[in-house]
Amino acid sequence: MIVEGRLVDVEFGPRWGQIEILNGTITRLGDLGLQADLKLGESQLVFPGFVDVHTHLRQGDEYKEDFHTATRAALNGGVTCLLDMPNNPVPPVTKDMLAGKAAAVADLPVDIGFYVGLGPNTRPSGHRHYKAFMGPSIGSLFFHDDADLEATVQHYGNTRITLHCEDPEMLRQHSQAENHESSRPEKAEQQAVSTALRLARKYGFRVHVAHLSQADSLPELEAAAQEFWPDDQGLPGVVWESTPHHLFFDWDNRQQHSRNHFLKMNPPLRSAESRKRLLDAFLSGRIHFLSTDHAPHTVEEKSTSNPSGVPLLDTYGSFVSWLMQQGMSARQICRHACFLPGLFSGRKVGRLLPGYRGHLAVLDWNQPWTVRAEDCRTKCGWSPFEGVTLPARVAYTIASGRLFRHGLEVT
Numbered sequence: 095m096i097v098e099g100r101l102v103d104v105e106f107g108p109r110w111g112q113i114e115i116l117n118g119t120i121t122r123l124g125d126l127g128l129q130a131d132l133k134l135g136e137s138q139l140v141f142p143g144f145v146d147v148h149t150h151l152r153q154g155d156e157y158k159e160d161f162h163t164a165t166r167a168a169l170n171g172g173v174t175c176l177l178d179m180p181n182n183p184v185p186p187v188t189k190d191m192l193a194g195k196a197a198a199v200a201d202l203p204v205d206i207g208f209y210v211g212l213g214p215n216t217r218p219s220g221h222r223h224y225k226a227f228m229g230p231s232i233g234s235l236f237f238h239d240d241a242d243l244e245a246t247v248q249h250y251g252n253t254r255i256t257l258h259c260e261d262p263e264m265l266r267q268h269s270q271a272e273n274h275e276s277s278r279p280e281k282a283e284q285q286a287v288s289t290a291l292r293l294a295r296k297y298g299f300r301v302h303v304a305h306l307s308q309a310d311s312l313p314e315l316e317a318a319a320q321e322f323w324p325d326d327q328g329l330p331g332v333v334w335e336s337t338p339h340h341l342f343f344d345w346d347n348r349q350q351h352s353r354n355h356f357l358k359m360n361p362p363l364r365s366a367e368s369r370k371r372l373l374d375a376f377l378s379g380r381i382h383f384l385s386t387d388h389a390p391h392t393v394e395e396k397s398t399s400n401p402s403g404v405p406l407l408d409t410y411g412s413f414v415s416w417l418m419q420q421g422m423s424a425r426q427i428c429r430h431a432c433f434l435p436g437l438f439s440g441r442k443v444g445r446l447l448p449g450y451r452g453h454l455a456v457l458d459w460n461q462p463w464t465v466r467a468e469d470c471r472t473k474c475g476w477s478p479f480e481g482v483t484l485p486a487r488v489a490y491t492i493a494s495g496r497l498f499r500h501g502l503e504v505t
Contacts, residue, residue, distance in 0.1 A: 143174025143453030
């Protein structure tokens with residue numbers, strides 16, 4: 095496949111050029127003088143496929159989502175590499191337990207990698223990605239207190255642990271609060287971040303803070319990032335991410351949205367002032383990854399028991415356009431949605447370079463998108479962004495050299 099258009103990479107662009115993809119891999123790019131299979135216009139930007147390092151693809155709860163529907167949702171949003179979390183009904187807590195997941199995604203056009211769960215009494219098993227829930231969330235794989243957490247993480251030196259940072263004791267103290275947001279306060283996240291860094295210093299593991307929802311922890315995280323040693327990909331020893339929902343929604347503006355009562359997640363939404371500070375930090379490049387924490391639950395579930403989590407893969411690329419509307423450049427987007435999460439994944443993704451996977455996301459600024467449930471490919475069938483008009487839409491996604499439009503393959 096030969097694609098021609100305005101190319102964007104962390105090191106260049108936007109600049110006009112061509113990309114050649116052969117056998118699912120980028121082989122050449124530049125002024126190639128070839129006949130294009132897909133020639134794009136001036137309103138369209140060609141990014142490396144977006145990389146989402148935090149998703150819940152629901153193996154074992156396939157009525158919510160499965161690997162095939164998640165793939166279509168990802169392609170709809172321009173996401174071509176995903177990492178799937180382990181809080182399944184049967185959590186994979188060793189590398190060997192991932193065999194079934196790996197077999198299920200082997201023939202998909204996107205790259206899907208997996209976390210191994212880190213829970214009470216687990217041990218490292220030679221895997222790249224471990225996930226620890228420091229307090230109760232969705233599923234049974236979590237720690238009840240810091241002593242139990244320390245008893246386990248002491249064995250994980252020289253690994254990288256992704257941590258859901260909410261202090262379990264503070265969550266217990268606030269368990270009778272009047273609403274979900276008050277029951278999981280910012281201080282619980284801040285305390286857990288400090289605990290995670292303290293234990294990392296003591297036992298020699300690297301840290302990835304999942305879904306950072308407030309900015310007060312940033313000075314401590316930034317200082318630690320200078321202190322800890324980088325990994326084999328050159329990433330700092332401490333990295334952190336934020337999500338579209340924490341950057342866009344807050345206690346006040348949620349009332350404007352049709353699904354506002356569905357906007358429940360862990361950690362929860364914050365105040366308008368807190369959200370603005372987090373957004374400002376993201377726009378200035380102080381947060382490494384844009385990750386969705388894609389957590390699909392059915393409309394029936396959200397309308398009744400309302401479990402925590404929202405689906406966000408379908409809208410990833412359009413949310414990127416909103417960040418650009420707020421002032422981020424195309425190259426900055428590449429850094430935080432492609433390059434840095436690509437390094438974290440450990441795969442050859444997130445760059446427009448020969449030898450990298452033939453993954454592209456084409457964002458079209460002539461296609462603003464007023465999000466509708468029926469335009470989403472996630473099996474759960476809804477989006478927190480319904481009714482919101484985002485500035486641009488992913489017109490095409492190329493995954494492993496195959497062309498997709500709005501999540502469906504073009505043949």
